[in-house]
Amino acid sequence: MVDHINAALFSSDQHFDADIVIIGSGAGGGIAAEQLTLAGFNVLLLEEGAWYTRDDFVMQERWAYPNLYQEGAARKTRDQAIGILQGRTVGGSTTVNWTTSIRTPQPTLAYWQSEFGVNFQAQNDLKPFFAKAEQRLNIQPWPVPPNMNNARLQQGCETLGWHSSVISRNVNGCANLGYCGMGCPINAKQSMLVSTIPAAMANGARLISRISVRKLRWQGEQVTAVEAVPVDQYFQPRSDVRITITAKHYIVAAGAIGSPALLLRSEVPDPSGRLGKHTYLHPSVISGALFDEAVNGHSGAPQSVYSDQFVWPADNELAGYKLEVPPLHPVLMATKLIGSGAQHAALMQQFNHLQATIALLRDGFHPQSQGGSVMLDQHQQPVLDYPITDYLWHGIRRALLSMAELQFAAGARQVLPIHHDASLYSSWAEAKAAITQLPMQILRQTIVSAHVMGGCNMSSSAQRGVVDPYGRHNQLGNLSVFDGSVLPTSLGVNPQLTIYALVWRNCEQLIAELSP
Template sequence: MNDFIPDPIRQGIARGWRIVDAARIEADQTLEADVVIVGSGAGGGVTAEILALAGLKVVIVEEGALRSSNDFKMREADAYPSLYQESAARQTLDKGIKILQGRTVGGSTTVNWTSSFRTPPSTLDYWRTRFGLDGFDAEAMAPWFETMEARLHIGDWQAAPNENNALLKRGADKLGIPSGLIRRNVNGCWNLGYCGMGCPTNAKQSMLVTTIPSALDHGALLVTRARAERFAIKGEDVEELLCTGLQADGVAPNGRLLRLRAKHFVVAGGAINSPALLLRSNAPDPHALLGKRTFLHPTLISAGIFPQRVDAYAGAPQTVYSDHFLHTAPIDGPLGYKLEAPPLHPVLLSTTMNGFGADHAAMMRQFPHIQGMLALLRDGFHEASPGGSVQLKDGAAVLDYPLNDFLWDGARRALLTMAEIQFAAGASAVRPAHESARAYTSWNEAQRAIAELPQALHMTRVASAHVMGGCTMAGDARLGVVAPNGRYRELANLSVHDGSLFPTSIGANPQLSIYGLTARLASGLAEDLTGQPAPRPGA
């Protein structure tokens, strides 16, 4: 199939893009630029394009490899080791939460499911009142969201929802629960459903096929398979970034050192990796805030078994949602949750659901008839929901995210809600992702059983694909290490441009929030560094 689809990465390389693959260099190197950007995901990609369009000499450094549509074979066995952090097996310190994050050029935008939501106004209001982020209300952010929506073809999905998503709407409608349709960042989508393995048709408007190519066409240099180890700091300035070259596997060091020097540095490695880099660098942190307040939208899973085929792997992965249970309590009250339907693929399903031996095999034989539902808990708005903290373990990043009774209360309510919706949609059985759960054949049975399930570490299956916080942006230095202009407060030539800036989780899939926020911050940075108005992304 890929032989008939133009490959913008191969075309760009043929045009003369400047790329250094650190896995292939034979000696240490020193590179210089106006700006070095660490990370090529949502924050780094947007920043790279804006700064390159402004005429600045930009270097983008990425730990993962450069892949393209010709590498995306729609196979989990290929995608997870090559495109995800820790082969899609990243976990919290206590192994209580499985975390999916991208690790490739384009970051998580290359492997996400294209769901695009603006930051909810209630979240922005909370940031203003609790973290002093004046001027970041919905009205002020709207032009930046509009800019990035136009740049990345974010719009309503025209096709009908696949059966996996239609069942969420059908069950919600029957119970009188309002739902909505999810906007997607796609252009010419083939409706395949394999977005999480890299888009083989280049329809997904990820950083891999939009902002990174634009930046490279405007003279930026891309460094791949290079691990950002630490900043060399002198006084209030970062002097250089020290990176380790990696072997072809993208994991083991190859013994080569890269020194990246610049007038300004931008950290955009994503929550977990960004605070970890600053921690390894011993960045000044007078209020001990770095790495704290890291949030996940801890996610609960429910599998509904239906008489008809669902084929949850086929078709646009996420097109229906419900925010009803985000609005049934105050934002700083008991944990609310967003409902969505995830795509299901064999490895993802089999490693997420509980069960062993014959029981697990029997469940997997029902794979074509399984509908998946997710509940994303909105963490960070209550004193009992402080999030986690990024720590270093032998220099590597790890997230400690304790699970407490406040969270378990939200988990139980979410599991009950999902089971009720699935039965209302016509499920013959519902199986919550919990070690003690089995397939329940009626809502009454499920209601009684879920009410009694012990909500505890390693019992309830919890996952996340949304990592936020750790480098909190706030109006007050006592609340955040980053100022409202994106500058790291204690270092004159360092900015942070990614989801680690969020003071809380946001209660929505975060990519558009990162796009809009970093477009604003990068435009301000471009004006500061050049003295000229910032160009519009995509110009």
């Protein structure tokens, strides 16, 4: 690719200039790169991760996790209670996500309007932008029968009379392999890596990979430059070469941990006190189930069915949760399964018979669910502190109960809540009695997240947000934040389609403002 620059190859200080520099090449940065390039701007796109292509995607976790994920897919919250899966490669998390594409739920938008004054009605309706993103990325309901892992979720819902729905996916020519999380080896997944980024580059955008942006220089109400360094072969920031970049407009799109961290390192004005605060995760818990028939959760589209039976409970004192399934691969399963020694080995031998269901808690909609805080460690790298409140623990226990009930209804022989005090239960009654007694404590209850949101939230009021409803920074005029960090709460759905639509809309507004 002619205009791809690998910063790791720099041996002396460098300077670049552009109309618009975009920091981060995931869902937000990718959409912005294409739209702004099409509008005639000279765009420079920066990515901390590496530029890999389908030939690199060998469908093995041992290569994919260290090379495509933040912190080798071993990122954790500060107390190590929650594991976080987040992409770090050209295309960001879109290169490694499981392709689930769902529009922002109406109740979430209504909550943002009432709490943050962000209006998505009438002329501000996001629907046209959902439609554009769906067309651009070939987002359609998955027409192929679900794999057995998803089919069990569907079957359990049908038996119990619970809601379930087929998932729409951003794929084109998908071979139903099941390795989306390790990078699509056939370019079927319409990630930013194969769609908007190459399109932007064909129109003149430049991409610098393996570059870590350390700081935004600013003065008065303007950002004046980007300070960056290359990363080494392990993606650690180097100190031997300095890179500066100047532009007319600066877009931060480094994800909901990376973007607040960059703004914190830059010590930008923060009169609302909300920078790096109110970070949401969709804290997720897992329930394993053994079936007599093979499940083969490694094979086939990883997510094709979901259930919203519990996501919007009538009683707002209860935490809502969405039910989905994860793909099952050896490392993912081995690291999340409970136990050690022979007990762990015996469970691993049931690899092909294990079904797993996940419940994603909708955080950010209750006084006891105000999210986490991004802070910087002694190396100026981000760490997320995320306290788990009783409100969330209560939701987690209910989620474990729902999942066990569902799995037995789907025909499971035994159910194993992924909690370090749990064991294999042979009936719904036994599981129910046990789950009711499980201690709801960090590091006893396994919690994971694949959706990081918030930390630079949008609001109609500068007192209640870091950016305005169009992603423009409230204090620095030539700075926008275009990624999941602008979300004022979690979503209650997988975030990629919301970010695509929101950033597309915000780009149109930015183009209108910046165009001569």
